[in-house]
Amino acid sequence: MTEVNLTQISKKFGKSTVLKQIDLTLAGQTIYGLLGRNGAGKSTLLNIIENRIPATSGSVQIDGEDNVNNDLALGKVYLMSEQNLYSNSAKVDQIFRETALFYPGFDFELAHQLTNKFELNENLRFGKLSTGYRAVMKDIIALAVDAEVILLDEPTLGLDAAHRELFYQELMEAYAKRPRIFVISTHLIEEIAGLIEHVLLLKDGKMMLNDTTENLLAQSYAITGPEKQVQEYTAGLNVIGHDSLGKLRSDYVFGELDDQRILPDTVSVEGIDLQKLFINLTNGQWEKERA
Amino acid sequence: MQFNFNSSEPLYLQVAAQIENAIFLGSFAANEQIPSTTEISRDFKINPATVLKGMNILVNDGLIEKKRGLGMFVLADAQEKIRVKRQNEFFHDYIQKMIVEARNLGLGKEAVISLVEKGFGEK
Numbered sequence: 001m002t003e004v005n006l007t008q009i010s011k012k013f014g015k016s017t018v019l020k021q022i023d024l025t026l027a028g029q030t031i032y033g034l035l036g037r038n039g040a041g042k043s044t045l046l047n048i049i050e051n052r053i054p055a056t057s058g059s060v061q062i063d064g065e066d067n068v069n070n071d072l073a074l075g076k077v078y079l080m081s082e083q084n085l086y087s088n089s090a091k092v093d094q095i096f097r098e099t100a101l102f103y104p105g106f107d108f109e110l111a112h113q114l115t116n117k118f119e120l121n122e123n124l125r126f127g128k129l130s131t132g133y134r135a136v137m138k139d140i141i142a143l144a145v146d147a148e149v150i151l152l153d154e155p156t157l158g159l160d161a162a163h164r165e166l167f168y169q170e171l172m173e174a175y176a177k178r179p180r181i182f183v184i185s186t187h188l189i190e191e192i193a194g195l196i197e198h199v200l201l202l203k204d205g206k207m208m209l210n211d212t213t214e215n216l217l218a219q220s221y222a223i224t225g226p227e228k229q230v231q232e233y234t235a236g237l238n239v240i241g242h243d244s245l246g247k248l249r250s251d252y253v254f255g256e257l258d259d260q261r262i263l264p265d266t267v268s269v270e271g272i273d274l275q276k277l278f279i280n281l282t283n284g285q286w287e288k289e290r291a
Numbered sequence: 292m293q294f295n296f297n298s299s300e301p302l303y304l305q306v307a308a309q310i311e312n313a314i315f316l317g318s319f320a321a322n323e324q325i326p327s328t329t330e331i332s333r334d335f336k337i338n339p340a341t342v343l344k345g346m347n348i349l350v351n352d353g354l355i356e357k358k359r360g361l362g363m364f365v366l367a368d369a370q371e372k373i374r375v376k377r378q379n380e381f382f383h384d385y386i387q388k389m390i391v392e393a394r395n396l397g398l399g400k401e402a403v404i405s406l407v408e409k410g411f412g413e414k
Binding site for chain 1: 299341
């Protein structure tokens with residue numbers, strides 16, 4: 001099984017530091033969700049793994065081999081991104097054949113099935129495809145290549161709701177049939193919450209969270225009730241945000257609750273979903289609540 | 292099969308609960324095959340590992356069994372097992388909660404009993 005190791009990866013663009021000393025291991029048969037606000041460094045990180053852009057410092061190893069100018073190592077990785085690497089005059093089926101030159105195990109049968117399901121005409125030239133269909137074509141390639149590590153940077157950007165649904169379904173089927181490493185970077189957290197087993201959360205260029213979805217959600221709570229009782233109950237806990245409606249208040253807690261405290265009848269404790277956790281961890285309110 | 296997911300319970304427990312309910316209601320009959328991990332994973336866009344974890348709960352509860360190379364099948368006594376389990380949980384899941392709510396509403400024991408009788412009297 002392929003393993004990707006990032007060691008102390010940093011990236012500067014001019015004076016701004018986009019990634020700060022990222023250590024990360026991608027391993028096993030896992031679907032990772034790479035989450036972060038706009039500008040958090042998600043695309044930069046994926047581009048560095050695929051060696052499309054160089055890191056300022058640090059190294060990426062794929063099965064123990066440095067990824068810089070290493071075709072053998074990079075053949076194990078495929079990055080689907082917004083970037084268009086194809087000539088406008090190339091036809092879809094021609095692009096498939098060209099991809100197969102670098103990924104010899106390219107699954108043409110699956111690619112044809114998918115073009116049918118998505119109703120993508122393989123005779124069209126890339127330049128004639130709409131934004132949505134360009135993304136569809138790149139998603140199809142990502143599912144059909146035989147790479148062990150598939151990086152998907154905003155795979156559903158420009159796709160309509162029906163195509164997004166179909167893409168997630170095909171992704172699950174492809175993954176179930178041939179488990180490998182997927183890293184999905186997206187803003188549509190709600191849509192992928194059930195798909196991802198492991199969350200990587202980038203904030204201000206740092207890896208803020210790196211844990212299984214299950215572990216994260218098991219320690220994420222909404223404490224709801226009358227303002228005064230809720231605040232008494234959550235005092236000293238890791239409150240990452242709150243919502244209030246008049247005197248009714250929900251405090252969002254990330255971390256252990258205090259079993260010694262007595263929960264008043266008027267206060268309820270519930271789990272929260274990944275999106276809620278993400279919003280509260282990344283909107284800056286957290287620091288304010290702690291201050 | 293209809294999956295209704297909420298956000299406050301782990302997904303694998305919900306998968307297990309939904310399949311259990313489908314068995315209890317007879318959607319998946321005794322000795323019949325239930326949908327595969329891949330099918331459920333695909334249809335509901337849930338990670339196959341999560342689906343499998345949910346199914347393993349049902350295997351451990353003795354409701355379904357794995358037949359090598361074929362898939363998961365509903366055991367003959369699954370429905371009865373679920374019935375017994377739910378009967379045991381009925382007091383906690385329904386009666387206790389009803390009494391808490393009745394107290395909050397200021398309804399006494401007699402009032403609740405008469406409402407229960409009324410409920411049984413209606414078709």
